[in-house]
Amino acid sequence: MLMTCDIDGVVGDIVTALLREVNGRFGTRFNSEICAKYKTAENLPKQYQEYANVAYRDPRLLQKVPLFPDALWGLQELVAMGISVTLMTGRGASEEWYGDRSIVARKFTFDWIVNNELPVNGVLFVDPSEKHCYAKLFGVAIEDDLAVVRRMAAPAFVDTVLLMDRPWNRSAGAIPGVERVKGWKGVVEALRRKGK
Numbered sequence: 799m800l801m802t803c804d805i806d807g808v809v810g811d812i813v814t815a816l817l818r819e820v821n822g823r824f825g826t827r828f829n830s831e832i833c834a835k836y837k838t839a840e841n842l843p844k845q846y847q848e849y850a851n852v853a854y855r856d857p858r859l860l861q862k863v864p865l866f867p868d869a870l871w872g873l874q875e876l877v878a879m880g881i882s883v884t885l886m887t888g889r890g891a892s893e894e895w896y897g898d899r900s901i902v903a904r905k906f907t908f909d910w911i912v913n914n915e916l917p918v919n920g921v922l923f924v925d926p927s928e929k930h931c932y933a934k935l936f937g938v939a940i941e942d943d944l945a946v947v948r949r950m951a952a953p954a955f956v957d958t959v960l961l962m963d964r965p966w967n968r969s970a971g972a973i974p975g976v977e978r979v980k981g982w983k984g985v986v987e988a989l990r991r992k993g994k
């Protein structure tokens with residue numbers, strides 16, 4: 799069976815990568831629990847936002863994104879269950895990426911997948927506003943972005959939508975047609991339960 803999986807916030811911890819840049823520059827100790835919103839710079843006190851915004855727009859940040867501790871294990875479990883995983887990301891594809899940055903972002907993303915030995919079939923670079931259309935082809939999708947999961951869960955769209963529980967999506971509570979999962983253990987359990 800086929801599944802698609804978001805990268806940032808699901809497999810890769812780009813929030814921690816960004817906060818490490820800020821902490822390294824200012825000697826602060828911010829961690830991802832402060833992030834009530836996905837646009838990370840806005841979660842920080844004002845004096846750090848400009849630096850964070852510049853760091854966030856630098857494609858080199860993509861090379862420093864750590865895997866969530868259970869992500870590799872989770873992907874390997876899915877492969878063992880016979881599930882084929884294709885990554886899908888807005889990196890390089892949405893309007894916030896333009897020109898050479900878009901090309902570099904895609905190159906760094908391919909390198910990152912290879913370097914981390916992720917057991918995936920490929921990667922799609924898709925504008926987030928269209929992710930639900932592509933996800934329909936897969937039938938199962940994992941995301942951390944509330945706007946994206948809401949579109950995916952709309953009637954007649956994606957059969958199984960999993961929302962990876964993260965600090966920046968907790969305020970939403972329950973969303974019809976969406977199952978909130980805690981970490982990759984939660985993903986594996988949810989898909990086992992569904993017999994997918």
Ligand SMILES: [Mg+2]
Nearest residue numbers: 804806807942
């Ligand atoms: Mg994401």
